[in-house]
Amino acid sequence: MIFALAALLMQPVTAAQGSFSAEKIALIQPADSPASSFSGAFLPLSNVHPAMLVQPPEDPAPSAEVPPVVAPFRTTSALILENPSKPFTVSVTELRIEGRRHEREWLSLGLAAHSAATFDAWTTRHAITTAGAQEQYPLLKPFAGNASIYAAIQVGPALMDYLGRKMMYSRHGWVRRMWWAPQSASIVGSLFCGAHNLGVHPAGN
Numbered sequence: 001m002i003f004a005l006a007a008l009l010m011q012p013v014t015a016a017q018g019s020f021s022a023e024k025i026a027l028i029q030p031a032d033s034p035a036s037s038f039s040g041a042f043l044p045l046s047n048v049h050p051a052m053l054v055q056p057p058e059d060p061a062p063s064a065e066v067p068p069v070v071a072p073f074r075t076t077s078a079l080i081l082e083n084p085s086k087p088f089t090v091s092v093t094e095l096r097i098e099g100r101r102h103e104r105e106w107l108s109l110g111l112a113a114h115s116a117a118t119f120d121a122w123t124t125r126h127a128i129t130t131a132g133a134q135e136q137y138p139l140l141k142p143f144a145g146n147a148s149i150y151a152a153i154q155v156g157p158a159l160m161d162y163l164g165r166k167m168m169y170s171r172h173g174w175v176r177r178m179w180w181a182p183q184s185a186s187i188v189g190s191l192f193c194g195a196h197n198l199g200v201h202p203a204g205n
Contacts (some may be wrong), residue, residue: 102168102179109164109183113157116190121153123197131202160186 127133128144135144143152160182167179 105180106161106164106168106183109180109187110157110161113160113183113186113190114154116187116194117153117157118150120190120194120197121150123194124149124153127197127200131200133197133200157183157186157190 124135124140124144125147128135135141135149140149140152143149163182164179167175167182170176170179
């Protein structure tokens, strides 16, 4: 009898201790802790959408492409300077020699131009005095009746000499190469006029 009463009195205490320990465990351990998640039911992974799954970040793979090797840019002028066909340097002596040669040629052409102009003046005077011809060029017509035509006719070749010398030292290459043209034109013009004057004869002949 005594044992039966003792068993009845101890049964509620055991239930109370069991419920207290469960509440104590719930207070100590939060609901969202990993331990509590294991106590619930697990969702099957087959019903979870793949987009909801958290994937670990992937490490960027090293690029397999190798950047192209760019060759250094070499201009034509650089190639020419590395392998010149002929030297680009000109000595001062060569420049002086070329300048002296041009000076001699300029003087020679000037002498020829003035000589041709003198020949034109002489044939003009000869045609006027022997054949009764008249000077047709307006600028020389006032000087054709006397010997002053020999001085007046030298103005044209003098201008051509000046023009040729200016062209000789021009900064444009094609002008420098044509410096002889004005004097040559003066020589040809004077010789042509002189030949024409020699062909003038009196009207009776």
